[in-house]
Amino acid sequence: MKKLLYISFFTLSSVATAQDALFNSGGFQLHDNGAIGFHTNWINTAPFVAEQGLVGFYGDNPVQVLGNSNPTLYDLELFAPGGVFLGNTININNNANFIAGNLLSSLNNNTVYLNFMDNAFFTGEDDLRKVSGIAAITNKRIFSFPVGDVSMLRPLTLSSENTNAFASCKYLFQNPSNPFSIEETFDTQEKIRDIGEISEREFWVLTSTQPSRVTINWNTRSELFNLANSVDDIILVGWSKVNAQWVIIGNSALSGDVDQGFLTSETFVPDDYAALTFGTVPLPTDTFAVNNPTLGNYFVSPNADGINDVLIFDALDPTAPNEVYIYNRFGQRVFYKENYTNEFAGFSNIDNFVVGRDKGLPAGIYYYTVSLPQQELNYQGFFYLKD
Structure with a gap:
């Protein structure tokens, strides 16, 4: 991991600067120990490929990455307490280092995300620094998506039987029946009879074509203590695209109590489900x-x-x-x-x-x-x- 760099400007013949943005309108590459730092918006309308080097975002003011060409970075450094908003996808070939601030993208636009390529990884994620939007992977079998909302990290770990050519994940601290950040709705009353209650606090949206297991956790903010009598009542449920209702995916492992814990699912194909969250078994009548x-x-x-x-x-x-x-x-x-x-x-x-x-x-x-x-x-x- 490279040392933190503060870089106020970068000059190149293919780059023209303006008062409120830096424009890349001609393709260039960043090599070896090269580094470029953004304290303002970045509008990228031509190829930007960093085989080596560091690209960083710094400053207390919000920064936007815009344009119609998706940059590919080697190392990404985020030291921007005001946040970095993606208007187009960023690909990472090596390390995304979260130091301060969130990397945000629209939850309603599935074509824009932070994409971790074949060998890419991340460091430093926590409640104050993470992806508050969509995170994606290319050519990976196992990955923990560093996703959450603006105030809390809510990761999802994907373990697939085969390599994913592409997979993506986003987290919403919203009621699945009436989310305000996406157009789809997933009525928590539309469920098979083997489900008791369904969380109206949060859900994840995961895409993958490969048979997989996922691991997610809950905490006091999840408020599962309002739904479950014991940890054994908690199950993973998914919104079936075919049946248009919540069905049981099930657990292969479960640990904790109703205040905090985690579960690992049974094997399923994520693309068969439009949303994932916590459910409970029905209260017994026997x-x-x-x-x-x-x-x-x-x-x-x-x-x-x-x-x-x-x-x-x-x-x-x-x-x-x-x-x-x-x-x-x-x-x-x-x-x-x-x-x-x-x-x-x-x-x-x-x-x-x-x-x-x-x-x-x-x-x-x-x-x-x-x-x-x-x-x-x-x-x-x-x-x-x-x-």
Whole structure:
């Protein structure tokens, strides 16, 4: 990363300056350790290619990048507390260094964005310095988009099965049913019945043709505590372009509580969905589920002292059909029982888990899932197994 440079002017035969803007009307290149700094608007109407060097935006006043030709930069430095507004796309070949200020673009114009090319990356992003508009990638498989609104960074991490020729992302701290920055609307009441509530606080718009997973987080500003009873109620939902309604995309990982946390989605194709946000599972109407929102976490010590010798789910009706699965911390299944009636006493009953089976499972944290097919309910939790 190059040192911060303050550059008041740049002179070149193909560049003419005016009082309120710098015009590039003839193609030129920036090589090696060359640098150019903008303290005013930049109007680019001819090719600008920086194979090396630094282009920076500085100053407290807002700066605009305009014109009909998209510049390609090597290193970009943003030290502009007043913000830099993109009227045309900027391509980055190496590093975008966020020092101060936001890089903004219209959320309603999908043809203008900050584009991170094959090997490009970024540094320094936080709530006060990020992309408050559209960020894009070219020829990347995994990328964390440094997007947010004007006051908060709300990144989305994309992990695709194949390289994306192009993908883009934007974040809106707006009600999907009535956003004011884009023309599309996504009515939060139009949803499949397996969805309970849908966030009216925020959403992301992601484009990609590749099967992918995404990771997003929530915080107190998301106000999911108004929608979900527990973190396990939170799910990723997407506005289906085909069905014109919100559907469940689902989670492959989930962590945190209703105040803050993150989820990673199941695999899906982003281009099938016009928007992504948080939803919840419906509130249960089954009596058992209402009385038992969770089966709890447990302690098991199979030492024959008559206390916690086996795993007992206190709220589980032993006469009702069920399936119990137990996993170790590596995700390996170590126990399974249909119609479980307190059989687990620290030993594996899985054929392919044979190492030291007669000695019992090692002490540590284990995870369980309980399925109740008649009630169409699933529970999960953990317990500590002591030698």
